[in-house]
Amino acid sequence: MYNKQSKKAEEFISNEEILETLEYAEKNKHNEELIDEILNKARLKKGLSHREAAVLLDCDIPEKNEEIYALAKQLKEDFYGNRIVMFAPLYLSNYCINGCVYCPYHLKNKHIARKKLTQEEIREEVIALQDMGHKRLALETGEDPINNPIEYILESINTIYSIKHKNGAIRRVNVNIAATTVENYKKLHDAGIGTYILFQETYHKESYEALHPTGPKHDYAYHTEAMDRAMQGGIDDVGLGVLFGLERYRYEFAGLLMHAEHLEEVYGVGPHTISVPRIRPADDIDPNSFSNGINDDVFAKIVACIRISVPYTGMIVSTRESKKTRERVLQLGVSQISGGSKTSVGGYVHSEEEDDKSEQFDVIDQRPLGQVVKWLMELGFIPSFCTACYREGRTGDRFMSLCKSGQIANCCLPNALMTLKEFLMDYADEETREVGNQLIETELAKIPNEKVKQIAKDNLMSITLGSRDFRF
Secondary structure (H helix, E strand, O other): OOOOOOOOHHHHOOHHHHHHHHHHHHHHOOOHHHHHHHHHHHOOOOOOOHHHHHHHHHOOOHHHHHHHHHHHHHHHHHHHOOEEEEEEEEEEEOOOOOOOOOOOOOOOOOOOOOOEOOHHHHHHHHHHHHHHOOOEEEEEEOOOOOOOOHHHHHHHHHHHHHOEEOOEEOOEEEEEOOOOOHHHHHHHHHOOOOOEEOOOEOOOHHHHHHHOOOOHHHOHHHHHOHHHHHHHOOOOOEEEEEOEOOOOHHHHHHHHHHHHHHHHHHHOOOOOEEEOOEOOOEOOEOHHHOOOOOOHHHHHHHHHHHHHHOOOOEEEEOOOOOHHHHHHHHOOOOOEEEOOOOOOOOOOOOOHHHHHHHOOOOOOOOOOHHHHHHHHHHOOOEEEOOOHHHHOOOOHHHHHHHHHHOOOHHHHHHHHHHHHHHHHHHOOOHHHHHHHHHHHHHHHOOOOOHHHHHHHHHHHHHHHOOOOOOOO
16 A cells, blocks of 8 residues: 555555556656646646656657756756766775675675775775865765674764865765664764765565565665664655666656655655666676666656656766766756766775776776866866755755755855865866866856855955865
């Protein structure tokens, strides 16, 4: 029985409801009157239900699809402007006791190099990331209560926040670790994490159990209900995601939006972010062994329809995707990307040749952060290293209320410009600095509040003179 208010996984992610939704979408994919009605509702910027969104995803009327893409672009600009938040993953350990068949960290993989960073090695990795210009990290580990206990994660977070190197500092640590208890989520909250991220992998229960044959991750309900426990533990910024390619994409799309609806209904705040990774080659993983892969056109349509359905939510695309694909989806709703990423344990300090067997997946976009920043600016985007909302307590429903009302832009644009200026001063080459300074001058003029604009100008001058870390 479908019940988005329920805290039971099989009720707020109801298989029967998803199947009925897919049937409804298939039946109405040529229903131009209904599609127009849904698009008109979406233009009100309040989002769509999973069933309405499924109709748009299935729509194969070319001119209506163009409207979908145009609306996604407009909504992204309305809520997030032309800012793109930058981050990098940091892999602490690839020890894992699960049997996930799509991940090279699975327990049966005996030839992958198992590694766990010491606190000193974490310090070296963080300094390397700071020297690139990163301010925001996403911590990644395998699930292993002996090698990667919660105490290790907490100690690592404390180490990361303590490191100040030259003008570098990691100002926000997001955490992507296995589903855990309310008590442990409270500990993560008290440690000052930003967003708790957990990919569902697939919402199809039967497939989920087959893909996770052994280990604690086999428990579908425990995994799917993790965000509820995180919320109960005080973490009000959570990030959802599925791994596209494991199951039918229409099923995953509906399940993902149902999960967002559940969080909104029960806790008054939807997901802070939604990630859309596609399965990629890895050490002993052949993505061709999975029969549900999606092409670039379908991927772009998914991004556009998610943006329309949950316009307030940040959307993340990582270096799993190529430069070409990332450029396309940046126009359709993506608001966060990684840059200069390494998916191996210790990969920022040691060369890929040494560490390639500890990679979780192949990185497609291998450009260094500086190149990614320059590329974004040349496309007309503002690369943002801002962490102000998290540090000012604008999280959860406080962030969402500002975002939904459009007021968040009064903080975001000047904060983005100031953090970009820091990057240009401390880490960019001369050519990138020139492009960036021109962009800052152009965007500064767009700040509507004259008082805010003047403060931003003064702060930008102070940054030029050597001061750092201003925020609204």
